[in-house]
Amino acid sequence: MNLFNVYPLFNINPVKAEGSFLWDENGQKYLDFYGGHAVISIGHNHPHYVDKLKNQLGKISFYSNSVQNNLQTELAEKLGKLSGYEDYSVFLCNSGAEANENALKLASFHNGKKKVIYFSEAFHGRTSATVAVTDNPKIVAPVNESENFVKCEFNNSEELEKIFAENKNEISAVIVEGIQGVGGINLLDKDFILTIEKLCKENNAILILDEVQSGYGRSGKFFAHQEFDIKPDLITVAKGMGNGFPIGGVLISPKFEASYGLLGTTFGGNHLACVAGIAVLEVIENENLINNSEKIGAYIEQKIKDFPHIKNIKRRGLMIGIELDQACADVRKELLFEHFIFTGNANDKNVLRILPALNISEKESDLFINALGKTLKAIDEKILELK
Numbered sequence: 001m002n003l004f005n006v007y008p009l010f011n012i013n014p015v016k017a018e019g020s021f022l023w024d025e026n027g028q029k030y031l032d033f034y035g036g037h038a039v040i041s042i043g044h045n046h047p048h049y050v051d052k053l054k055n056q057l058g059k060i061s062f063y064s065n066s067v068q069n070n071l072q073t074e075l076a077e078k079l080g081k082l083s084g085y086e087d088y089s090v091f092l093c094n095s096g097a098e099a100n101e102n103a104l105k106l107a108s109f110h111n112g113k114k115k116v117i118y119f120s121e122a123f124h125g126r127t128s129a130t131v132a133v134t135d136n137p138k139i140v141a142p143v144n145e146s147e148n149f150v151k152c153e154f155n156n157s158e159e160l161e162k163i164f165a166e167n168k169n170e171i172s173a174v175i176v177e178g179i180q181g182v183g184g185i186n187l188l189d190k191d192f193i194l195t196i197e198k199l200c201k202e203n204n205a206i207l208i209l210d211e212v213q214s215g216y217g218r219s220g221k222f223f224a225h226q227e228f229d230i231k232p233d234l235i236t237v238a239k240g241m242g243n244g245f246p247i248g249g250v251l252i253s254p255k256f257e258a259s260y261g262l263l264g265t266t267f268g269g270n271h272l273a274c275v276a277g278i279a280v281l282e283v284i285e286n287e288n289l290i291n292n293s294e295k296i297g298a299y300i301e302q303k304i305k306d307f308p309h310i311k312n313i314k315r316r317g318l319m320i321g322i323e324l325d326q327a328c329a330d331v332r333k334e335l336l337f338e339h340f341i342f343t344g345n346a347n348d349k350n351v352l353r354i355l356p357a358l359n360i361s362e363k364e365s366d367l368f369i370n371a372l373g374k375t376l377k378a379i380d381e382k383i384l385e386l387k
């Protein structure tokens with residue numbers, strides 16, 4: 001059997017990882033400045049994480065959601081405390097898309113309405129409703145299409161007001177990322193997010209904050225939206241939550257009422273996933289990683305800001321979009337194949353997306369900074385020609 005060929009692959013096969021480094025099968029070492037799509041929050045194979053998972057494997061890995069699982073309550077308590085949302089409850093699932101799909105359902109169950117507003121350049125996942133609120137027609141199948149999903153320009157308050165006015169009493173929810181990741185690290189304007197919250201309140205619509213990529217300390221706060229004075233009704237998490245172990249969650253405001261059978265999943269909140277989630281929160285807290293995220297993010301920004309060909313740096317914490325004056329694909333390739341550094345791209349072809357582990361050091365960052373400097377200089381020296 002072959003693999004269904006949906007991913008364009010670099011010809012690199014990592015077989016070992018530690019902290020912010022990976023090794024391929026030939027022993028070549030790589031610096032991970034992308035965290036495998038923002039997933040690696042506490043560094044690869046963190047000893048505390050490895051110990052806890054190994055220990056749990058020796059006890060019990062899985063049983064169904066029809067019995068008590070104290071690890072779920074422990075995870076929920078820790079998450080509430082560290083995120084500042086102690087009065088919310090959590091529904092545990094397996095991925096970012098599943099978290100958002102459940103959030104959209106919860107909103108609709110709650111207010112009985114059908115329409116959802118989403119924004120240009122948004123990415124919320126690939127399941128039915130989440131792909132319909134993702135701004136990429138290429139990944140929306142006919143079966144996912146519906147008139148219930150209304151697109152609004154990102155950061156355009158006027159258009160948002162117009163959409164609410166035109167769809168009086170029909171909007172169930174507004175879904176927005178804390179920081180747009182796949183779109184190219186697009187930051188929310190303060191006025192815009194305040195307007196979203198106000199319009200949701202006035203129109204009995206639910207505000208869903210997708211923190212799947214921007215959450216878990218990546219932005220220098222536990223959640224990116226905590227930069228603003230807002231309180232979303234639902235917050236979705238995944239990626240950094242398990243440091244690679246599949247886990248996701250919906251944080252749910254007390255105004256939602258749970259009932260048996262309303263939501264469900266076979267694997268969500270299993271013993272191993274919970275232990276991974278608990279270990280991540282413990283390391284984030286004990287090693288002060290949220291502060292480190294802002295400290296190192298600011299260090300990188302400061303060091304690269306005067307490099308040639310950098311037009312703009314969009315950044316909160318260690319969620320960094322380096323906007324070049326041209327497409328960044330060849331810069332990425334040069335970083336990977338000449339300097340052995342993983343970075344990411346975005347829908348905006350000019351944006352290099354940087355998402356290292358939250359415990360990356362200045363010394364490790366210097367490897368990236370020096371390599372980027374050399375690579376960008378090589379463009380002017382015509383050593384590296386960009387298309």
Ligand SMILES: Cc1ncc(COP(=O)(O)O)c(C=O)c1O
Pocket residue numbers: 037095096097098100123124125126177181182210211212213214238239
């Ligand atoms: C903001 C955001 N939401 C949702 C998702 C979907 O997460 P998953 O791939 O775990 O389904 C992603 C994935 O990139 C994301 O960046």
